Amino acid sequence: xxxxxxxxxxxxxxxxxxxxxxxxxxxxxxxxxxxxxxxxxxxxxxxxxxxxxxxxxxxxxxxxxxxxxxxxxxxxxxxxxxxxxxxxxxxxxxxxxxxxxxxxxxxxxxxxxxxxxxxxxxxxxxxxxxxxxxxxxxxxxxxxxxxxxxxxxxxxxxxxxxxxxxxxxxxxxxxxxxxxxxxxxxxxxxxxxxxxxxxxxxxxxxxxxxxxxxxxxxxxxxxxxxxxxxxxx
Amino acid sequence: xxxxxxxxxxxxxxxxxxxxxxxxxxxxxxxxxxxxxxxxxxxxxxxxxxxxxxxxxxxxxxxxxxxxxxxxxxxxxxxxxxxxxxxxxxxxxxxxxxxxxxxxxxxxxxxxxxxxxxxxxxxxxxxxxxxxxxxxxxxxxxxxxxxxxxxxxxxxxxxxxxxxxxxxxxxxxxxxxxxxxxxxxxxxxxxxxxxxx
Numbered sequence: 001x002x003x004x005x006x007x008x009x010x011x012x013x014x015x016x017x018x019x020x021x022x023x024x025x026x027x028x029x030x031x032x033x034x035x036x037x038x039x040x041x042x043x044x045x046x047x048x049x050x051x052x053x054x055x056x057x058x059x060x061x062x063x064x065x066x067x068x069x070x071x072x073x074x075x076x077x078x079x080x081x082x083x084x085x086x087x088x089x090x091x092x093x094x095x096x097x098x099x100x101x102x103x104x105x106x107x108x109x110x111x112x113x114x115x116x117x118x119x120x121x122x123x124x125x126x127x128x129x130x131x132x133x134x135x136x137x138x139x140x141x142x143x144x145x146x147x148x149x150x151x152x153x154x155x156x157x158x159x160x161x162x163x164x165x166x167x168x169x170x171x172x173x174x175x176x177x178x179x180x181x182x183x184x185x186x187x188x189x190x191x192x193x194x195x196x197x198x199x200x201x202x203x204x205x206x207x208x209x210x211x212x213x214x215x216x217x218x219x220x221x222x223x224x225x226x227x228x229x230x231x232x233x
Numbered sequence: 234x235x236x237x238x239x240x241x242x243x244x245x246x247x248x249x250x251x252x253x254x255x256x257x258x259x260x261x262x263x264x265x266x267x268x269x270x271x272x273x274x275x276x277x278x279x280x281x282x283x284x285x286x287x288x289x290x291x292x293x294x295x296x297x298x299x300x301x302x303x304x305x306x307x308x309x310x311x312x313x314x315x316x317x318x319x320x321x322x323x324x325x326x327x328x329x330x331x332x333x334x335x336x337x338x339x340x341x342x343x344x345x346x347x348x349x350x351x352x353x354x355x356x357x358x359x360x361x362x363x364x365x366x367x368x369x370x371x372x373x374x375x376x377x378x379x380x381x382x383x384x385x386x387x388x389x390x391x392x393x394x395x396x397x398x399x400x401x402x403x404x405x406x407x408x409x410x411x412x413x414x415x416x417x418x419x420x421x422x423x424x425x426x427x428x429x430x
Contacts, residue, residue, distance in 0.1 A: 061405050061406060065405070065406040066406055069406065102356075106356050159299075159303050159378060159379070160357055160358035160359075160377070160378040160379075160396070161357035161358045161397075162357075180357070181356060181357040182356070182357075199357070199397065200358075200396065200397035200398050200401060201397050201401060201405075201406065204397060204398060204401040204402065205401065205402070205405075208258050208262065208398075208402075209258055209262040209263055209266065209398065
């Protein structure tokens with residue numbers, strides 16, 4: 001997990017640095033443009049590592065085709081726009097809620113969400129969160145079981161494609177929310193801690209219509225609480 | 234009480250384009266869940282005993298009625314979807330539908346291209362539609378989640394379901410392959426002609 005967190009930081013730093021050089025304009029070496037494409041972030045574990053909760057085939061298609069498709073799309077869509085060479089979070093926030101930037105937002109939002117989703121899971125995850133986060137959960141929800149119930153209910157109830165989230169609001173209070181399609185919590189001033197993907201492609205090969213079974217299994221066996229605590233800051 | 238519409242064909246009749254495994258979940262679980270949900274939701278409300286169309290129309294666009302709308306409209310959409318398909322369908326329509334398609338799109342190939350592109354382009358869960366507008370001109374449109382064309386004053390002729398559950402067991406991420414195969418091999422042009430009126 002630690003190595004993966006560092007990789008993201010490094011990637012965003014390089015992209016920001018590349019954008020900075022590009023802004024400097026004259027004399028920017030040609031390879032800077034080549035450095036701009038957004039990366040398809042590697043999985044932080046093997047494709048089979050989340051089995052049997054999420055099968056290797058699901059992870060292979062989800063990461064290798066759906067997630068990659070969004071990366072390939074975005075790298076094409078940004079060409080010649082003000083977003084070329086910008087870091088992913090800047091593209092997400094710069095296009096959110098703008099009808100004429102919908103295609104850019106959908107692809108950027110979905111890359112961001114999937115990057116966050118893979119890190120929200122880990123083999124042998126789930127169980128009880130570490131002390132600092134556990135205290136915040138108890139403060140917000142009363143106890144862990146109540147949080148678990150609310151997180152599952154909120155996530156399962158997302159109608160159509162979307163995401164369930166544990167977030168911190170502006171006052172630092174934890175909440176569970178859902179977002180549709182490619183929407184992200186940051187546009188509502190919420191800081192995401194962990195997410196669960198409930199696009200049907202995330203679970204259909206393993207669970208078909210039984211979305212609740214997928215969500216409960218993921219909460220109990222895969223959630224990466226260290227990642228959530230790190231995001232809490 | 235709403236009942237789950239019986240499939241107009243055997244659940245293996247659309248294979249290999251749509252397999253019996255997909256149909257059994259899609260009709261027997263997803264479609265049925267919407268029916269069961271709606272029957273529970275209308276109990277004791279003003280909507281109990283009303284027709285499906287009346288509930289869809291009355292709840293559309295009302296945030297506080299979203300669960301009623303979502304379930305009622307998904308029943309309506311699925312009923313319409315099963316009727317939009319038939320074994321050995323597809324091909325080129327004849328008669329009035331063919332005339333309307335040529336008048337509106339220029340050619341059947343152009344219609345096919347637009348129907349596939351619009352349907353594949355629905356971001357997230359939803360539906361692709363061939364519709365007639367108020368002036369009788371045919372158009373292809375897409376709707377998100379449970380949304381129906383009637384609320385936009387459009388008369389539906391045919392639909393293709395692009396919720397991932399409609400194709401994921403058979404096609405996974407290859408939505409375009411599913412949509413093109415449905416257009417070429419399953420669309421029920423007799424049903425479209427009946428809807429055109």
